[in-house]
Amino acid sequence: xxxxxxxxxxxxxxxxxxxxxxxxxxxxxxxxxxxxxxxxxxxxxxxxxxxxxxxxxxxxxxxxxxxxxxxxxxxxxxxxxxxxxxxxxxxxxxxxxxxxxxxxxxxxxxxxxxxxxxxxxxxxxxxxxxxxxxxxxxxxxxxxxxxxxxxxxxxxxxxxxxxxxxxxxxxxxxxxxxxxxxxxxxxxxxxxxxxxxxxxxxxxxxxxxxxxxxxxxxxxxxxxxxxxxxxxxxxxxxxxxxxxxxxxxxxxxxxxxxxxxxxxxxxxxxxxxxxxxxxxxxxxxxxxxxxxxxxxxxxxxxxxxxxxxxxxxxxxxxxxxxxxxxxxxxxxxxxxxxxxxxxxxxxxxxxxxxxxxxxxxxxxxxxxxxxxxxxxxxxxxx
Numbered sequence: 001x002x003x004x005x006x007x008x009x010x011x012x013x014x015x016x017x018x019x020x021x022x023x024x025x026x027x028x029x030x031x032x033x034x035x036x037x038x039x040x041x042x043x044x045x046x047x048x049x050x051x052x053x054x055x056x057x058x059x060x061x062x063x064x065x066x067x068x069x070x071x072x073x074x075x076x077x078x079x080x081x082x083x084x085x086x087x088x089x090x091x092x093x094x095x096x097x098x099x100x101x102x103x104x105x106x107x108x109x110x111x112x113x114x115x116x117x118x119x120x121x122x123x124x125x126x127x128x129x130x131x132x133x134x135x136x137x138x139x140x141x142x143x144x145x146x147x148x149x150x151x152x153x154x155x156x157x158x159x160x161x162x163x164x165x166x167x168x169x170x171x172x173x174x175x176x177x178x179x180x181x182x183x184x185x186x187x188x189x190x191x192x193x194x195x196x197x198x199x200x201x202x203x204x205x206x207x208x209x210x211x212x213x214x215x216x217x218x219x220x221x222x223x224x225x226x227x228x229x230x231x232x233x234x235x236x237x238x239x240x241x242x243x244x245x246x247x248x249x250x251x252x253x254x255x256x257x258x259x260x261x262x263x264x265x266x267x268x269x270x271x272x273x274x275x276x277x278x279x280x281x282x283x284x285x286x287x288x289x290x291x292x293x294x295x296x297x298x299x300x301x302x303x304x305x306x307x308x309x310x311x312x313x314x315x316x317x318x319x320x321x322x323x324x325x326x327x328x329x330x331x332x333x334x335x336x337x338x339x340x341x342x343x344x345x346x347x348x349x350x351x352x353x354x355x356x357x358x359x360x361x362x363x364x365x366x367x368x369x370x371x372x373x374x375x376x377x378x379x380x381x382x
Contacts, residue, residue, distance in 0.1 A: 002368050006033040006095035006114075008063070008086065009040045010106040011247060012048050013176075013298070016279040017124065018101050020178030020361025022057060028369050033093045037063040037082060038106050039248045046276025061089055065106070070253035072220055075105055082109035090117050097122055097368065100145065103130070103138035105217070105249065111144040120374040122147035124364070125174060127155030127162075130297075131315035133217040146374050149364050151301070151355050152321055163380035172363040173356020174301050179279055180358055184287045184306070191281070192272070198263070199272040208240035209340065210286055213294040215251025216316045223251035226314060226331045227258045230293070233336035234271075239344070241271040242285065291343045293336070300326055304352040309343035311336065323352040 005025060009015050025032055034057050039045040041062050052059060065081040067074040090098075090113060098114040100107050102125040114121050123145035126138060142148065142159055150156040151174035160166045187204040202208060213230055215223045234241060243259070246252040263273065277285055283302060286292050292299045292310040295317055299310035304323035312328050313336060322328075327343060329335045 002030065002096045002371055004031045004033060004093070004095045005097050005099050005368065006035065006090070006093060007099045007101075008035045008037050008106075008110050009048070009052070010037050010101075010104050011039040012046055012051075012276050012279065012282070013247075013296075014040070014101050014104060015048060015052065016179060016282070017174065017176040018099070019055065019279060020175045021099070021124075021364045022361075023055075024361045024365030025368065026057075028365055030365075030369065032057065033060045033095055034058060035061050035063060035086070035089060037086075038065050038078065038104075042066060042248075044275070045245070045248065048276070051278050060093065063089070066248055070215075070248065070250055072217065072250045075217070075250040079105060079109045082106055083113045086110060086113040087117060090114060090119060095119060097147075097371075097374070099124070099368075100141055101125070103128070103134040103141070105133060105137055107141050108137045111141045115144045115376075118376055120147070120376055121145040122149065122368065124149045124172075125151050125155070127158035128152070128321070129158070129319035131216060131218065131318040134316075135319075143378070146376060146378070147367075147371070149360075149367075151360070154321060160381075163382055165381045170363070170367050172367075173358075173360035175356075175360040175364065176279075176298075176301055177305050177356045177358045178361045180283055180302065180305060184284055187284060187288050191284070195274055195277060195281075197272045197274045200269055202240055202242055202272045206240055207290045208242050209237070209291040209293055209344070210242045210244065210289045211293045212244040212246075212296040212298070213255065213313060214246045214296065214316065215249050215255055216295070216314060217250050219315065220251050222331075223254040224258055227255045229331045229333045230313060230336060231258065231262050232333035233340070234293075235266070236337055237340065238270060239290065241268075242289070243271055243273045244277075245273070245275050290347075291340050293340055301355045304354050305356075305358075307349035307351050309346055309349065311339040311343055321354060323349070323354050325349040325352070 063085045067077040126142040148169045
């Protein structure tokens with residue numbers, strides 16, 4: 001029986017996609033060994049540590065693994081540091097199971113460390129298809145894991161086609177949807193004030209769009225050109241814009257520099273720049289937005305369930321299963337602007353259960369609770 005589970009949180013999105021599982025595991029009196037890592041420990045990417053503490057989860061240890069530079073070489077070194085640091089924590093805490101999340105570049109070193117130390121691995125959101133290095137990380141983590149919790153039927157089928165034992169593949173849905181309440185409240189006057197921002201304070205009573213564009217690691221050399229197209233597109237938008245900072249992937253420094261340069265040179269009155277929002281407030285933010293622009297999977301996962309009009313730029317999410325709420329466009333300012341204007345005019349889409357029904361956390365916790373023995377020896381099942 002699984003009694004101790006180690007979970008490594010790398011950033012806000014990671015936490016959003018595992019929080020409901022942690023809540024359900026806690027209810028079942030399973031010990032959660034929570035480790036914060038990478039951007040989760042750095043205030044420049046938001047205040048996730050306090051969010052975790054407010055949820056009354058104990059942080060057992062922290063891994064400081066981010067090597068500054070935001071280029072492929074530093075990202076590689078960061079991954080190496082995670083293997084080194086986590087191996088010591090695995091030896092110290094001796095978990096019965098390591099629960100890994102999705103496809104961040106930090107996910108693979110977690111799976112490597114656990115597998116070499118003969119500790120079983122459970123993996124959420126495997127089997128999905130996208131662009132970027134995330135595609136390789138996700139499938140490699142699947143092959144190192146013994147238990148699988150895919151979000152969609154197609155993802156489940158993909159995992160089985162990869163040779164995994166279908167008895168260990170459980171269709172659960174995406175845990176991030178579990179955070180969505182039956183009715184998401186409208187914004188109030190305190191919503192934006194409680195977060196640090198640059199620019200004019202967003203007026204909660206007026207319409208706005210949200211932008212979140214991350215670097216595409218496999219297109220590192222084109223990062224600056226890609227974000228410039230987005231900047232040129234939004235220069236023609238007079239509606240309020242809430243712009244969120246990119247993640248820690250290679251290329252994020254280039255995006256940040258271009259955003260800062262644009263802000264300093266143009267001083268746009270309609271744009272406010274924010275580091276981050278809590279998982280629940282992030283849902284309120286995008287649910288009340290006229291459009292969600294960028295390349296975040298949140299526009300596809302949570303956005304599909306909420307019916308948020310979204311514009312997905314470039315290849316980072318190119319092959320991921322999408323609902324009708326998403327329009328795909330290339331890195332072209334005119335196409336981006338036209339798509340945003342169309343989505344604003346269209347308005348809300350019908351709710352889609354493509355990524356689940358808000359019960360993934362309970363399903364995953366129930367499955368983990370029932371597992372009595374996990375065979376760490378892997379084999380192809382075809």
